[in-house]
Amino acid sequence: MKNLLLIIVLITSSIYAQDKKEKTSLEYQQHLNEEFADSLKSPLTNEDRNHFKALDFFTIDNKYVVEAVLIRTKNEKKFKMKTSTNRTPIYKKYGELHFTLEGKELKLNVYQNIDLMKLQDYKDYLFLPFSDLTNGKESYIGGRYIDMKIPEGHKVTIDFNKAYNPYCAYNYEYSCPIVPLENDLNIEIKAGVKKFHD
Template sequence: MKKFVFLFVCVLYLKSCEQKKRPVLGETEFQKEINAQFKDASRSPLKDEDRKHFEGLDFFEFDSTYVVKAKFTRTPNEKAFKMKTTTDRLPVYIKYAELSFTLKGETFTLDIYQNQDMMEKEGYENHLFLPFLDETNGLESYGGGRYIDVQIPESETIIIDFNTAYNPYCAYNDRYSCPIVPRKNYLKTRIEAGVKAFGKH
């Protein structure tokens, strides 16, 4: 009888745990993936106290207007340089290409970079880094700008999906060292897509 009572209590406990375990929030695959990462203690940039109460990041609503096709112009003769960060760390990058695109009737150009150390790592050989600033910074989005990760395209065009723009880890935890967005990559427009500022509603 005691054994039966013990098993019954265990089953009740497990059921209560299942009910407390909420599904990962997000309207798109990107949103679900980043929320899952932030909930995972082994991968989350959040401070422990923030992660305990974390339910999901705030996002702009998905908007296909911010999925643009850009002309990808390779800049092969660029010299490697040390990109400034929020700490004394100076990672080595190279300007890999220029991206030209039209958004809401206006033409913009962004520089895209390749981290020289990261390209040596397996799985990151074709990884490119696209940091940018826009007129939502310090309002709806993080003041320091946002990042987008893309792969080297096989043609002279590339798709930029601003709905996948995410914050530097420094937006959540000051123990991280984050690249500072070059002023050249300031977009004089509002990019109402991607991750919003943390803690603002």
Template sequence: MTVVEADSVSPKNDHSNTISEIKKFQVDLNEEYLNAEETPLRGDNFRKFKGHPFFPIDLKYRVTAKFEKNKNPVPFELPTSSGKSKSYQEYGKATFLLGGKPLTVNIYQSLDLMKTEEYRDHLFLPFRDLTNGKETYGGGKYLDLKIPEGDMIVLDFNLSYQPYCAYNAYDYNCPIVPAENKMDAEIRAGVMYDDVYHH
């Protein structure tokens, strides 16, 4: 299978739009966590929260991947942090190069969300990488995607975030990253993590 290096083929004038999108993601995420009605934070963690730490925006971590759709997806139960499970199907695989290293991840679709108008084109990429437990949450990170129109898909890890369980292990059950999505690479992009929430 042909793999594609980082998204260096995009016109330079597209980069400003991409960076604006990433900055908006950061602002929106902070606003969500600062909103008492939306935040997963509780008690002192909420009162002390000023904003997320983020890796510097780096378009090296925005990659155009070769996408192979699963022609016959089989529903399965994805374990969560609470011991329960959530229903997904493996929608396809994305293969790309990062720093010259070929990587492949599975991309999933929620069987519940696909029934809704708002999220029926929503895809889910849970992943782990070599920053976990150091600069990012030990349980990995998530990336939200849309169903691609063709056989390519953009994975912008600058938009990756920690699950709610990283900040509140009591009120949420978060999908556990499957073993096949553990990447032998450092993804130094998106939200960083300061583990002050589990002490």
């Protein structure tokens, strides 16, 4: 139960930023900065928060807002997703997102957390972790996440400007899912949050 509550805390703010009315990339990033400055919500250590001014983002670029085709996959087996700690939350693959970026045909798997999908407020939550060629350079070495909701149809917008770092990028006390190898993109995604510090 404790792990489930931790997961809810980790994603609530991101879901809130996209709830009801879809936030623009700028509004979303402003919301993240507000959250990180808030002592009750921030994942930062007390020392880092005391010096915090704003997260470092790539310049917002609409080319990183892409339309993807969602192919729902059936009869997927549940699996234990590796994390930065010994915690192994249960997920299942919900589907595949197929899209084109910079002339390349790309694919990312999107997942559902088994515990979260049992809760009314999170039954339509989808988890999109990814890594790319900026990791370890401009962006966090462990990859980044995007929160999504299950669409009604077969098309969904992926806004990489809303990509954020796992909380363990800021504080080792957190347990964060490790990006599955199949979601490693052979392209630079110069959008979203950059790495916090070396």
